[in-house]
Amino acid sequence: MAGFAPLRETSSPGIEISEEWSVAADNISKSFTSLAPIVFICGAKNSGKTTFSRYLLNTFLPRYKRVAYLDTDVGQPEFTPPGCLSLTIIDEATPDLTIPCLKTPLRCYFFGDVSSKRDPETYLNCIFALYDHYSKDLQVSSKNASTGAADLPLIINTPGWVKGLGFDILVDMLKHMAATHVVKINISSVRKNLPDGAFWLDELDESSVKLVEMTSARKDSYNRSVLVQKEARLIRELRLMAYFRQCFPSNMGITTIKELSLALASLTPYQVPISSIKIRHLHCEVPNSEVFYSLNATIVGLAVSCADSQSLPVCVGLGIVRGIDTLKNVIYLITPVPQKILTGVDILLQGYIQIPTGLLQVQGCVSPYMSANVVQTN
Numbered sequence: 001m002a003g004f005a006p007l008r009e010t011s012s013p014g015i016e017i018s019e020e021w022s023v024a025a026d027n028i029s030k031s032f033t034s035l036a037p038i039v040f041i042c043g044a045k046n047s048g049k050t051t052f053s054r055y056l057l058n059t060f061l062p063r064y065k066r067v068a069y070l071d072t073d074v075g076q077p078e079f080t081p082p083g084c085l086s087l088t089i090i091d092e093a094t095p096d097l098t099i100p101c102l103k104t105p106l107r108c109y110f111f112g113d114v115s116s117k118r119d120p121e122t123y124l125n126c127i128f129a130l131y132d133h134y135s136k137d138l139q140v141s142s143k144n145a146s147t148g149a150a151d152l153p154l155i156i157n158t159p160g161w162v163k164g165l166g167f168d169i170l171v172d173m174l175k176h177m178a179a180t181h182v183v184k185i186n187i188s189s190v191r192k193n194l195p196d197g198a199f200w201l202d203e204l205d206e207s208s209v210k211l212v213e214m215t216s217a218r219k220d221s222y223n224r225s226v227l228v229q230k231e232a233r234l235i236r237e238l239r240l241m242a243y244f245r246q247c248f249p250s251n252m253g254i255t256t257i258k259e260l261s262l263a264l265a266s267l268t269p270y271q272v273p274i275s276s277i278k279i280r281h282l283h284c285e286v287p288n289s290e291v292f293y294s295l296n297a298t299i300v301g302l303a304v305s306c307a308d309s310q311s312l313p314v315c316v317g318l319g320i321v322r323g324i325d326t327l328k329n330v331i332y333l334i335t336p337v338p339q340k341i342l343t344g345v346d347i348l349l350q351g352y353i354q355i356p357t358g359l360l361q362v363q364g365c366v367s368p369y370m371s372a373n374v375v376q377t378n
């Protein structure tokens with residue numbers, strides 16, 4: 001029966017891989033010219049881009065051993081907390097296709113927002129810089145000595161914002177990147193999909209890119225896409241909590257949000273001398289007199305400036321500004337970033353990533369992040 005492609009159960013509960021998906025992943029992983037595949041995955045919201053990316057990653061790994069993953073979905077990144085854009089090298093399969101896991105990226109930039117809407121130019125600059133790092137430094141260095149072919153495939157997962165400015169951003173990405181395959185996942189609600197065909201090319205452009213059009217894997221008996229709506233805000237908060245959970249050893253027995261909020265509130269923070277860092281708000285201007293007030297009780301990107309002033313500062317992780325003492329000239333910071341890396345940090349990047357509300361309420365004490373006298377100004 002047309003449209004009722006057989007579904008394969010995977011080891012991940014609830015995830016089924018259609019034959020269309022499995023054939024596509026297989027064909028892409030076997031297509032090898034002088035370069036390993038560079039696969040750009042796009043499509044409507046909740047169409048399954050991330051799930052297919054994870055599945056493709058697992059398909060690539062036995063063959064290539066290492067896969068580069070460029071995450072452009074700044075609201076719900078795969079391996080980093082929200083607000084980050086990153087390039088990660090993966091060398092082991094994702095055991096569960098439903099659960100994202102945190103990994104240390106090879107390179108990361110803190111964009112500081114959960115959508116590219118407010119500053120598409122900076123967003124694209126970060127993505128281009130990550131892609132260029134792959135194409136100029138990694139793709140070349142990964143060339144197989146005997147075959148001369150590059151052995152490091154790249155998967156690019158993209159956000160589900162495919163209309164208006166979101167569409168223009170996708171086109172700009174595709175024009176910058178030398179993708180070998182563009183995987184377009186369509187859903188049954190046609191008007192929500194990307195345009196048919198090679199939508200990123202101008203009329204006279206020629207391209208050798210292979211366009212792989214496929215449909216979302218789950219369908220109902222009327223062949224309509226079954227889209228599982230995600231609670232984006234909740235997912236973001238859980239990702240941030242999972243990130244800051246890393247401040248503690250895994251055997252510490254922190255299993256609830258309450259336990260985590262208490263543990264974070266009791267953790268001895270790092271003291272960062274104000275004189276050793278620059279503070280930069282990424283998306284708005286803060287008057288000098290308000291900088292510390294605006295910084296207090298926020299999540300910041302911990303960044304290291306580059307010798308080349310044109311390059312974007314590289315983000316090594318996130319921190320919670322626990323308090324600021326302007327008499328002692330120190331900022332108190334909670335972060336899972338190890339001290340030896342933290343000592344290289346010279347910029348705190350502030351954006352719109354907020355402390356999850358669940359962590360602000362600590363039973364038994366005044367919320368440590370919000371107490372009125374944390375910032376001393378005289």
Ligand SMILES: Nc1ncnc2c1ncn2[C@@H]1O[C@H](COP(=O)(O)OP(=O)(O)OP(=O)(O)O)[C@@H](O)[C@H]1O
Nearest residue numbers: 014015016044045046047048049050051160217228
């Ligand atoms: N093949 C599948 N089998 C079962 N569930 C699926 C499958 N594909 C996607 N889903 C579910 O649908 C939801 C959306 O999937 P996914 O996150 O992969 O979509 P997305 O296109 O990346 O979303 P977004 O546009 O928000 O980035 C998830 O809950 C996912 O588990």
